[in-house]
Amino acid sequence: MVVLTKPALGQVSLPRPQKPSPYFSGIPVIDLSEPGSEALLVRACEELGFFKVTNHGIPVELIASLEEEAMKFFALPQAEKERVGPATLFGYGSRTIGSNGDIGWVEYLLMQITSKPMSLPFLMDASASSFRSALNEYISAVRKLACEVLELMADGLKIEPRNVFSKLVMDEESDSVLRLNHYPPCPGFNGTMTGFGEHTDPQIISVLRSNNIAGLEITLRDGSWVSVLPDQASFFINVGDSLQVLTNGRFRSVRHRVLANGSKSRVSMVYFGGPPSGERLAPLPLLMAEGEQSLYREFTWCEYKRCACRTMLADNRLGQFEK
Numbered sequence: 157m158v159v160l161t162k163p164a165l166g167q168v169s170l171p172r173p174q175k176p177s178p179y180f181s182g183i184p185v186i187d188l189s190e191p192g193s194e195a196l197l198v199r200a201c202e203e204l205g206f207f208k209v210t211n212h213g214i215p216v217e218l219i220a221s222l223e224e225e226a227m228k229f230f231a232l233p234q235a236e237k238e239r240v241g242p243a244t245l246f247g248y249g250s251r252t253i254g255s256n257g258d259i260g261w262v263e264y265l266l267m268q269i270t271s272k273p274m275s276l277p278f279l280m281d282a283s284a285s286s287f288r289s290a291l292n293e294y295i296s297a298v299r300k301l302a303c304e305v306l307e308l309m310a311d312g313l314k315i316e317p318r319n320v321f322s323k324l325v326m327d328e329e330s331d332s333v334l335r336l337n338h339y340p341p342c343p344g345f346n347g348t349m350t351g352f353g354e355h356t357d358p359q360i361i362s363v364l365r366s367n368n369i370a371g372l373e374i375t376l377r378d379g380s381w382v383s384v385l386p387d388q389a390s391f392f393i394n395v396g397d398s399l400q401v402l403t404n405g406r407f408r409s410v411r412h413r414v415l416a417n418g419s420k421s422r423v424s425m426v427y428f429g430g431p432p433s434g435e436r437l438a439p440l441p442l443l444m445a446e447g448e449q450s451l452y453r454e455f456t457w458c459e460y461k462r463c464a465c466r467t468m469l470a471d472n473r474l475g476q477f478e479k
């Protein structure tokens with residue numbers, strides 16, 4: 157009898173090998189303890205849509221503890237990880253990203269952040285209590301950091317109230333996500349491999365932290381790719397599509413990707429701060445000059461997400477909403 161089985165994920169055709177891009181020394185560094193950081197922060201959002209924050213106040217122990225829990229999880233036998241449930245919505249995923257055929261040299265845990273206890277049932281097990289508390293502490297700290305950065309953005313743009321952006325991610329109904337990514341070394345390959353294909357993040361803001369392994373790349377305004385020097389003590393902030401809309405294109409949603417490599421494991425932890433589902437996304441009137449037209453037709457976050465789910469990573473999702 158012939159038994160047909162699905163090909164093991166390891167047999168899925170590998171993503172295209174890539175050449176790493178040159179390191180870019182111009183990533184803006186915003187020291188949150190320095191007065192006047194709001195103007196630098198606005199410039200960074202306009203020019204790159206990406207910057208690094210230092211003196212962020214999040215204790216290293218809290219970060220290290222989640223990284224350790226994540227590594228413990230990713231070191232589990234494959235069958236145990238898969239028991240968490242597929243990440244078609246939220247859960248564990250390996251090699252496939254989203255549901256439209258994207259493949260990367262990555263495994264991950266995708267978790268919805270709600271005001272209720274953890275969305276993934278396995279985290280409610282007694283054996284997962286240290287993972288659960290590391291996650292909860294980390295999420296509150298990065299949400300607070302996202303809020304502080306969004307308030308500095310409002311200050312820098314000279315708009316009031318200063319919580320005009322931050323209230324969206326602080327709302328009880330905010331639709332935010334935490335993603336833990338593990339890019340294992342790619343056996344038998346000593347160049348680099350697509351870990352996470354190029355894309356922009358759909359939400360308002362992403363707060364990203366990785367271990368000291370390189371791999372993250374962003375595009376500059378001219379479309380060229382540059383590598384970001386890793387810095388495990390700092391956080392990187394991405395402007396997401398929704399913030400590009402709220403600022404009528406003044407802030408740039410940054411296109412980025414990750415390359416995995418032949419010898420080292422890279423781990424990243426990304427908080428995606430999104431608005432409540434029913435939130436209408438449109439440029440803030442306060443930011444529009446006289447006679448300025450909105451670049452986008454109005455839509456809700458729920459509508460945007462629904463469309464985003466049908467796209468592939470590299471697609472220009474906002475294009476469908478441009479006027």
Ligand SMILES: C=C1C[C@]23C[C@@]1(O)CC[C@H]2[C@@]12CC[C@H](O)[C@@](C)(C(=O)O1)[C@H]2[C@@H]3C(=O)O
Nearest residue numbers: 253254255258357358464465466467468469
């Ligand atoms: C291919 C996809 C994966 C993604 C949903 C999408 O259809 C298009 C956007 C992707 C992205 C990128 C940023 C985040 O990692 C993510 C969780 C998100 O909100 O949008 C992923 C989605 C995913 O992995 O499901």
Ligand SMILES: O=C(O)CCC(=O)C(=O)O
Nearest residue numbers: 335337352372414424426
């Ligand atoms: O791993 C990283 O550094 C970035 C991952 C990423 O872009 C994402 O999860 O959306």
Ligand SMILES: [Fe+2]
Nearest residue numbers: 355356357412
């Ligand atoms: Fe991303």
